[in-house]
Amino acid sequence: MLLLSRYRLMYRGFTLACLLLAIFAVTAPSAITQDEGGIPAYNAGPPPKGTKLPAILTKADLWGADGQYPYQTHAYELAAKIPIILHQQPCYCYCDRMGHNSLHSCFEGTHGAECATCLKELYYSYLQYKKGKSAAQIRAGIIKGEWRQVDLQTAAEIN
Numbered sequence: 001m002l003l004l005s006r007y008r009l010m011y012r013g014f015t016l017a018c019l020l021l022a023i024f025a026v027t028a029p030s031a032i033t034q035d036e037g038g039i040p041a042y043n044a045g046p047p048p049k050g051t052k053l054p055a056i057l058t059k060a061d062l063w064g065a066d067g068q069y070p071y072q073t074h075a076y077e078l079a080a081k082i083p084i085i086l087h088q089q090p091c092y093c094y095c096d097r098m099g100h101n102s103l104h105s106c107f108e109g110t111h112g113a114e115c116a117t118c119l120k121e122l123y124y125s126y127l128q129y130k131k132g133k134s135a136a137q138i139r140a141g142i143i144k145g146e147w148r149q150v151d152l153q154t155a156a157e158i159n
Contacts, residue, residue: 039143041096042103046084046135053087054108056080066113070156075119078126078158079107085125088135089142093117120150123158 047053058080059073067073079086086104090096093115095106103121106112112119124147128138141147 040090040092040094041101042090042139043088043101045088047087053083053104056083056104056107057109057112062110062113066110069152071119071123071152072113074156074158075112075122076107079104079112079122082126082129085129085135085138086122089121089125089139091118091121092142092145092147116152117147119152119155121147123147123150123152123155127158 056079057076059067059076062073062076083104086107087102089103091100091103091106093106095111095115095118100106100111103118103125106115106118107122112122121142124142125138127150128141133141
């Protein structure tokens with residue numbers, strides 16, 4: 001009887017281990033897709049001559065939760081200063097899945113104000129631009145994840 005109980009316990013443990021392994025095997029690819037989903041959409045160069053990019057929202061367009069913090073509204077002011085740079089940057093919130101084609105797209109609407117990733121990438125891009133970096137150099141830094149170091153609480157002081 002004791003041997004039969006041990007056998008059942010081992011069988012249950014083995015079954016549970018197999019079930020957990022199966023769950024991990026099914027969910028692991030989606031985790032990889034989210035964390036290591038490749039480089040999101042961006043434009044490799046500036047828009048063709050004569051092409052006008054969609055407008056960046058203004059500070060006046062942001063209200064409620066979208067304009068609650070100074071770093072949100074200030075981001076849009078800075079975005080308006082570097083639209084061609086933003087046009088050439090990927091956005092690691094993977095908003096390209098909802099139709100965005102670059103970091104610029106995030107600031108054409110309120111998405112940029114609502115997303116810490118977009119905001120940090122914007123401030124990172126602006127700071128690097130002010131240091132004289134090219135759009136390609138800024139993109140390389142974004143791809144490396146250097147934007148993650150931006151502190152949004154002090155970002156509104158960036159000029």
